[in-house]
Amino acid sequence: MALQSLDIKARSATTTQPPVVRDPVHVAKLIDISKCIGCKACQVACMEWNDLRDEVGTTTGTYDNPRDLTDQSWTVMRFSEVEVQPGRLEWLIRKDGCMHCEDPGCLKACPAPGAIVQSVNGIVDFHEEHCIGCGYCITGCPFNIPRISKKDGKVYKCTLCSDRVAVGLEPACIKTCPTGALVFGSKRDMIAHAEGRIADLKERGYANAGLYNPEGVGGTHVMYVLQHADQPELYAGLPKDPHISPMVSLWKGITKPLASFGLGLAVLAGFFHYMTAGPNEVEEDKEHTS
Amino acid sequence: MQVTRRQFFRICTAGMGGSSLAMLGFSPTAALAEVRAFKLARSTETRNTCPYCSVGCGVLIYSLGDKAKNAPGEITHIEGDPDHPVNRGTLCPKGAGLLDFIHSPNRLKYPEYRAPGAKEWQRISWDEAFTRIARLMKDDRDKNFIARNDKGETVNRWVSTGMLAASASSNETGYLTQKIARSLGMLAFDNQARV
Numbered sequence A: 001m002a003l004q005s006l007d008i009k010a011r012s013a014t015t016t017q018p019p020v021v022r023d024p025v026h027v028a029k030l031i032d033i034s035k036c037i038g039c040k041a042c043q044v045a046c047m048e049w050n051d052l053r054d055e056v057g058t059t060t061g062t063y064d065n066p067r068d069l070t071d072q073s074w075t076v077m078r079f080s081e082v083e084v085q086p087g088r089l090e091w092l093i094r095k096d097g098c099m100h101c102e103d104p105g106c107l108k109a110c111p112a113p114g115a116i117v118q119s120v121n122g123i124v125d126f127h128e129e130h131c132i133g134c135g136y137c138i139t140g141c142p143f144n145i146p147r148i149s150k151k152d153g154k155v156y157k158c159t160l161c162s163d164r165v166a167v168g169l170e171p172a173c174i175k176t177c178p179t180g181a182l183v184f185g186s187k188r189d190m191i192a193h194a195e196g197r198i199a200d201l202k203e204r205g206y207a208n209a210g211l212y213n214p215e216g217v218g219g220t221h222v223m224y225v226l227q228h229a230d231q232p233e234l235y236a237g238l239p240k241d242p243h244i245s246p247m248v249s250l251w252k253g254i255t256k257p258l259a260s261f262g263l264g265l266a267v268l269a270g271f272f273h274y275m276t277a278g279p280n281e282v283e284e285d286k287e288h289t290s
Numbered sequence B: 001m002q003v004t005r006r007q008f009f010r011i012c013t014a015g016m017g018g019s020s021l022a023m024l025g026f027s028p029t030a031a032l033a034e035v036r037a038f039k040l041a042r043s044t045e046t047r048n049t050c051p052y053c054s055v056g057c058g059v060l061i062y063s064l065g066d067k068a069k070n071a072p073g074e075i076t077h078i079e080g081d082p083d084h085p086v087n088r089g090t091l092c093p094k095g096a097g098l099l100d101f102i103h104s105p106n107r108l109k110y111p112e113y114r115a116p117g118a119k120e121w122q123r124i125s126w127d128e129a130f131t132r133i134a135r136l137m138k139d140d141r142d143k144n145f146i147a148r149n150d151k152g153e154t155v156n157r158w159v160s161t162g163m164l165a166a167s168a169s170s171n172e173t174g175y176l177t178q179k180i181a182r183s184l185g186m187l188a189f190d191n192q193a194r195v
Helices: A041-049 A105-109 A136-140 A162-166 A172-176 A187-203 A246-276 A284-289 B005-026 B098-102 B126-144 B171-183
Strands: A008-011 A027-032 A076-085 A088-096 A116-119 A124-126 A182-186 A210-212 A222-226 B044-049 B058-063 B075-080 B146-148 B154-157 B163-165 B189-191
Touching: A027 A187, A041 A172, A041 B075, A105 A116, A105 A124, A105 A136, A105 A246, A136 A246, A172 A182, A172 B075, A182 A187, A187 A210, A187 A222, A246 B005, B075 B098, B163 B171, B171 B189
Parallel strands: A027 A222, B163 B189
Antiparallel strands: A008 A116, A027 A182, A076 A088, A116 A124, A210 A222, B044 B058, B058 B075, B146 B154
8 A cells, every 4th residue: 555654734742744745635514414314334345344343232222323433332322302483303323433524623633643543535534543542532632432442442434545546446334325415525515415405404404504614623535414503402412612621732732841841951950960069978888878 | 781770770761751642742752644445346246136125226246256166255245236226336235245145154055955744944956956946847737738629729827736936037047037936827927037
């Protein structure tokens, strides 16, 4: 496989500058919730392509299956029954999974060099061979997506099929979607496609239809067309204004540099103390008797 | 080499300090990464039709190896055929999971026969199966074939046996199946693939 090093935008816990001169096409996945029928073909295609097989669960009275994202299920359908207008039931089905943020909280929080890599095309990929299993990315994620594996203690999530995209293919979930609710292409094209869909939805009586591409995380490379964009919480708790947890910026922005500074100061103080006051002299007989 | 107790402490302190600094990110790491290798690069691609429903979606079956004599193929991946006019690359959840259908331990791979009144299925050869089907069809047709109706008109009907054909049939297969069934005079004839 071609070395993708030239197309890296950011790499966790890495101080060197990645090469950023080349600017390949920025990609995006668009999920049109108004077209989704909840068939879960995308879930199956995801598992099949990525060689994952989740455990058979138990039914709990909802269509959500599996119940939650796991290290083996990188995408799940979340079914919500809501009445936005009283007496008019709506069944909102949201495909949950990594949003591939432009400003990824997971990557910011990650202390393991190279365990999380963001490509210039927008994909945020976990490289499990470098993962130390600390789970900081789970705290850093504004969408609660990464899941730690009980098998190997490493964290897994949707890769946006970076292996397929790298050779010019669409992700597995996109290809299989029978209703065309999932589309993939350049981010610009996806926004244009979404505008067409939103105009259509508005014509059909969804006055608040809109695109979910939250600015709080710099925009995302997985976007939703929502019938009720003014209330994203309706869609199984999609955050209205997602932000990276303040704990991440507190740790990475203040605590860590401060501690590093303190450490450097201690080393310097030790050096100058050695130079000015000199080492602690011990008499010969005491050295041998102790 | 002689190391005094004091020198030993110094070595330990220097080592601990150095490794702590490295752990805190003061050692530059090259910004390199690779994506997972594309697993279909040189696998064999075979076109087929999904066996499930009457929609008849086209699928691409990918198998290990290049059909070399010493490398028996193993199906590793299936996805929709973008050139197929029915599905244009898409697949439903059942079609998307065909890989596990193929490798299922419960998959029927050969004809099985359960004798009247028997509980057990027994494996038989294709020859035995075809011979038995032909024999029973011939006996039944000889006994129940209606060449003429009450008015004496030629009808050539065989209404005591029916035939149900599969969904994953090409136009050519469908044409031949129709010819065979109708030439025998068979009327009860249906096909899951309503195409």
